[in-house]
Amino acid sequence: MEPPERPAAHRAAFAPWDDPAARPLVVYDGVTKRFGAETAVVDLSLAVYEREFFALLGPSGCGKSTLMRMLAGFESPSEGRVLLAGEDLAGVPPHLRPVNMMFQSYALFPHMSVETNIAFGLAMEGRPRDEIGARVGEALRMVKLDGLAGRKPHQLSGGQRQRVALARALVKRPKVLLLDEPLGALDRKLREETQFELMALQERLGLTFIIVTHDQDEAMTMATRIAVMDKGRLAQIGTPRAIYEAPTTRYVADFIGDINLVEGKVTGAEGSRVSVMTALGDMVVAEASEPVSVGQAVAVAWRPEKTRLVRAGETGPAGSVMLTGTIADIGYLGDWSTYHVDIGGLRLKAALANAVRRAEDAVDWGDPVRLAVAPEALILLVR
Amino acid sequence: MSERATRRTIILVPYLWLALFFLVPFAIVAKMSLSQVATAIPPYTPVFGLEDGPAVWLAKARELSLDNYAVLAGDRLYIDAFLSSLRIALIGTAILLLIGYPMAHAMARAPERWRAVLVMAVILPFWTSFLIRVYAWIGILKPEGLLNELLIGAPLAIANTETAVIIGVVYSYLPFMVLPLYAALERMDRTLLEAAADLGCPPWLAFWRITVPLSLPGIVAGCFLCFIPITGEVVIPDLLGGSDTLMIGKTLWTEFFSNRDWPVASAVAVVLLVILVGPIMVYQRHQGRQLEAGR
Numbered sequence: 101m102e103p104p105e106r107p108a109a110h111r112a113a114f115a116p117w118d119d120p121a122a123r124p125l126v127v128y129d130g131v132t133k134r135f136g137a138e139t140a141v142v143d144l145s146l147a148v149y150e151r152e153f154f155a156l157l158g159p160s161g162c163g164k165s166t167l168m169r170m171l172a173g174f175e176s177p178s179e180g181r182v183l184l185a186g187e188d189l190a191g192v193p194p195h196l197r198p199v200n201m202m203f204q205s206y207a208l209f210p211h212m213s214v215e216t217n218i219a220f221g222l223a224m225e226g227r228p229r230d231e232i233g234a235r236v237g238e239a240l241r242m243v244k245l246d247g248l249a250g251r252k253p254h255q256l257s258g259g260q261r262q263r264v265a266l267a268r269a270l271v272k273r274p275k276v277l278l279l280d281e282p283l284g285a286l287d288r289k290l291r292e293e294t295q296f297e298l299m300a301l302q303e304r305l306g307l308t309f310i311i312v313t314h315d316q317d318e319a320m321t322m323a324t325r326i327a328v329m330d331k332g333r334l335a336q337i338g339t340p341r342a343i344y345e346a347p348t349t350r351y352v353a354d355f356i357g358d359i360n361l362v363e364g365k366v367t368g369a370e371g372s373r374v375s376v377m378t379a380l381g382d383m384v385v386a387e388a389s390e391p392v393s394v395g396q397a398v399a400v401a402w403r404p405e406k407t408r409l410v411r412a413g414e415t416g417p418a419g420s421v422m423l424t425g426t427i428a429d430i431g432y433l434g435d436w437s438t439y440h441v442d443i444g445g446l447r448l449k450a451a452l453a454n455a456v457r458r459a460e461d462a463v464d465w466g467d468p469v470r471l472a473v474a475p476e477a478l479i480l481l482v483r
Numbered sequence: 484m485s486e487r488a489t490r491r492t493i494i495l496v497p498y499l500w501l502a503l504f505f506l507v508p509f510a511i512v513a514k515m516s517l518s519q520v521a522t523a524i525p526p527y528t529p530v531f532g533l534e535d536g537p538a539v540w541l542a543k544a545r546e547l548s549l550d551n552y553a554v555l556a557g558d559r560l561y562i563d564a565f566l567s568s569l570r571i572a573l574i575g576t577a578i579l580l581l582i583g584y585p586m587a588h589a590m591a592r593a594p595e596r597w598r599a600v601l602v603m604a605v606i607l608p609f610w611t612s613f614l615i616r617v618y619a620w621i622g623i624l625k626p627e628g629l630l631n632e633l634l635i636g637a638p639l640a641i642a643n644t645e646t647a648v649i650i651g652v653v654y655s656y657l658p659f660m661v662l663p664l665y666a667a668l669e670r671m672d673r674t675l676l677e678a679a680a681d682l683g684c685p686p687w688l689a690f691w692r693i694t695v696p697l698s699l700p701g702i703v704a705g706c707f708l709c710f711i712p713i714t715g716e717v718v719i720p721d722l723l724g725g726s727d728t729l730m731i732g733k734t735l736w737t738e739f740f741s742n743r744d745w746p747v748a749s750a751v752a753v754v755l756l757v758i759l760v761g762p763i764m765v766y767q768r769h770q771g772r773q774l775e776a777g778r
Contacts, residue, residue, distance in 0.1 A: 173680070174677055194677070195680045195683050199681075201678075201681045205674055207675050207677065208678075209693060210675075210697070211696045221683055225683055269681075
């Protein structure tokens with residue numbers, strides 16, 4: 101169950117996955133991939149729609165790259181089908197598939213100039229020389245590399261190489277552009293800039309992007325939807341907001357962002373309102389995502405930034421779960437501070453925005469504090 | 484010692500080595516090639532003695548001449564021998580490349596745990612004497628040899644022909660072709676081929692557009708490592724070539740040991756060196772460029 105999407109201005113009505121009439125562009129249908137005795141992908145089905153910026157997210161070895169390589173044609177599924185625009189891709193060799201990939205290592209041809217690298221795909225299509233020249237020029241301008249057409253890859257910086265790789269994959273205007281950890285080799289600042297450039301580019305060209313990444317920030321920033329993968333299986337699929345605010349499993353809750361997680365047993369359920377007995381006392385979850393029965397083992401989770409720090413003497417907001425403990429650690433990040441609070445043998449996290457400069461009543465190590473968490477902020481995790 | 488001095492000393496050592504064991508012998512050979520044959524010990528004149536003194540040296544230096552080179556230029560035998568050597572080296576190298584490339588390619592694409600074994604298999608023949616291995620080919624190629632035993636009814640007259648020399652050369656030099664090719668191909672990033680396929684390039688074309696250009700350093704190294712020594716090869720033409728196969732190395736050997744004409748033999752050696760310096764320099768420049776390109 102997804103919380104209502106707050107419409108971001110530019111993506112207001114874009115949610116083809118909710119539209120039963122929409123036909124997906126890419127479909128994985130019960131795909132399993134085995135390498136010898138190991139199974140990289142297990143009976144996985146998912147659909148990607150046109151103009152989506154779709155992220156496959158997971159730790160290394162979760163099968164996300166294998167999934168992408170099956171679409172590019174470098175691996176073939178052991179079971180199941182991969183379809184592109186309704187057509188089964190089985191038996192279609194990579195060079196005949198209308199998808200292009202930007203490789204993690206960029207895989208630029210070292211003996212060719214930037215221009216020849218970008219022109220390679222068009223030359224393979226047998227395009228006339230003028231058209232190739234024009235389109236390569238356009239691609240170079242698009243990635244802001246106009247002056248470097250004659251350079252060899254080894255004469256470029258990492259960021260420039262990344263752009264050449266992007267231009268080379270985009271110049272053929274593929275139905276789907278696959279990006280394998282595209283920003284992994286860039287430094288932080290450049291990575292953030294490039295994220296926004298990629299988004300702008302994707303929107304301007306109206307293409308479908310599928311990105312493989314282990315970096316959740318990257319996926320959260322860029323993707324229309326994220327598929328979180330765990331050991332070859334799909335753990336959850338949804339918009340970044342849904343994945344973050346309404347994770348359905350402990351794995352997803354833990355993998356995406358920071359979370360406080362407390363195990364417990366259901367003591368009562370009325371509609372979506374569920375009471376849970378935990379080590380920290382009774383907690384009432386306002387919106388349980390799935391039906392539970394009394395006595396069932398569940399976990400209650402909440403995000404650190406959904407916590408309020410209530411100092412001794414203050415009263416917390418009515419209806420909130422109140423937890424009393426002491427500050428064990430403070431991490432000052434500039435914009436945010438994270439507080440580690442010891443409560444009942446557990447260490448919980450609270451994150452607070454440093455909205456006021458030179459706050460005078462700042463809490464300190466060892467201070468007794470109370471944490472207030474609203475019932476709406478609590479997430480009930482069954483799996 | 485300062486760091487600079489240390490560095491100079493380190494550079495000096497190989498240069499001294501080269502000067503001592505290459506330049507000095509070459510100077511001696513070059514000087515010999517300008518001398519005249521004589522029935523004496525050593526079998527040529529003039530001989531510069533330490534006790535002679537400058538005036539005598541000058542007088543003796545006047546005796547030096549380019550006569551031997553004129554002999555080489557004037558006698559078809561030498562020119563033919565040079566041309567025949569170059570031709571055999573060229574054909575041999577071409578065949579080596581044709582055989583060696585697929586071998587090296589297959590080795591580089593083999594599963595990783597097999598590669599060391601395959602490289603070992605290529606090097607293994609070096610464990611036996613080169614002479615014995617070439618002799619073995621006599622046994623295979625001679626009229627009643629192994630090959631003809633297998634081809635009952637259609638005997639081939641290969642022994643003592645140029646074909647036999649080329650077979651021997653290809654056999655003997657195969658590791659020198661395969662190993663540099665293997666080194667170049669093994670180092671190649673295979674995702675480049677995936678990238679080519681991804682951009683619409685069928686595998687056979689990717690081979691020509693990506694694999695071959697990127698293995699060019701290996702091709703160049705392998706070809707020169709084979710071409711240069713094959714041109715001066717002595718043992719293989721001597722054992723497998725019979726009397727009809729002319730090769731400059733064999734001619735040199737004959738001049739030196741049978742005719743005891745050291746000056747002409749030296750002239751042959753100098754010309755051979757000059758002919759081979761050209762390709763060696765091309766090779767060096769190529770290697771230099773490779774290093775500059777940072778690969």
